[in-house]
Amino acid sequence: MKVRFCSTVLSLALIGSSVSVQATSKEDLLKEQQEVESRLQETEQSQNQTSEKLVLTKQERKEAKARLDEVNSRLEDLASKIADQQAAVSVAKEELVIVTRAVSQTESKLRTQEKLIGDRLRSVQRDGDVKYIEVLLDAKDFGDLISRFSTVSEIIKQDDGVLQTYQANVKQLTEQRSEQELVLGQLKKSNGSC
Numbered sequence: 001m002k003v004r005f006c007s008t009v010l011s012l013a014l015i016g017s018s019v020s021v022q023a024t025s026k027e028d029l030l031k032e033q034q035e036v037e038s039r040l041q042e043t044e045q046s047q048n049q050t051s052e053k054l055v056l057t058k059q060e061r062k063e064a065k066a067r068l069d070e071v072n073s074r075l076e077d078l079a080s081k082i083a084d085q086q087a088a089v090s091v092a093k094e095e096l097v098i099v100t101r102a103v104s105q106t107e108s109k110l111r112t113q114e115k116l117i118g119d120r121l122r123s124v125q126r127d128g129d130v131k132y133i134e135v136l137l138d139a140k141d142f143g144d145l146i147s148r149f150s151t152v153s154e155i156i157k158q159d160d161g162v163l164q165t166y167q168a169n170v171k172q173l174t175e176q177r178s179e180q181e182l183v184l185g186q187l188k189k190s191n192g193s194c
Contacts, residue, residue, distance in 0.1 A: 089190045096183045099176055106173045113166040120159065132156070 132152045139145035 092187045099180045103176045110169050
């Protein structure tokens with residue numbers, strides 16, 4: 001019996017020690033479980049915060065891309081307008097060169113015609129006013145009359161033609177200068193808006 005008693009005591013001692021081992025282990029396990037659950041909860045919260053930040057970041061990126069697209073679109077529009085303005089300025093400059101050349105040519109024609117008119121007027125002043133009727137009446141015969149009439153007609157036509165051409169060139173010069181001013185105004189306006 002002593003053996004049995006010893007074995008019972010030993011068993012109880014072992015059971016008692018194993019119970020306390022189990023109790024300690026169970027408490028440790030519960031504590032560890034709580035810690036793991038706490039860490040899991042923290043991880044989930046951290047993951048949720050990261051997901052929210054990621055969603056915000058994606059949204060911010062989307063908004064930034066939309067703004068960038070809008071700015072790029074406005075830049076393209078502006079570049080197109082600048083190109084149009086530069087083309088308009090280039091055309092206006094070419095037009096100005098053409099008009100300026102035309103003005104110079106017309107002025108040259110006018111100077112030539114003014115010289116002809118001046119020469120004619122000096123001739124009339126020097127020789128006196130030729131009365132065409134006297135020229136015709138001084139004819140010796142009918143053939144001479146017709147010849148003189150033809151000459152007087154040519155002189156009158158030539159004088160009239162020179163005056164009409166001169167007047168047309170003065171009018172043309174005025175129009176060309178107006179066009180030149182218009183082109184210069186367009187150039188100044190185009191340069192001011194660029």
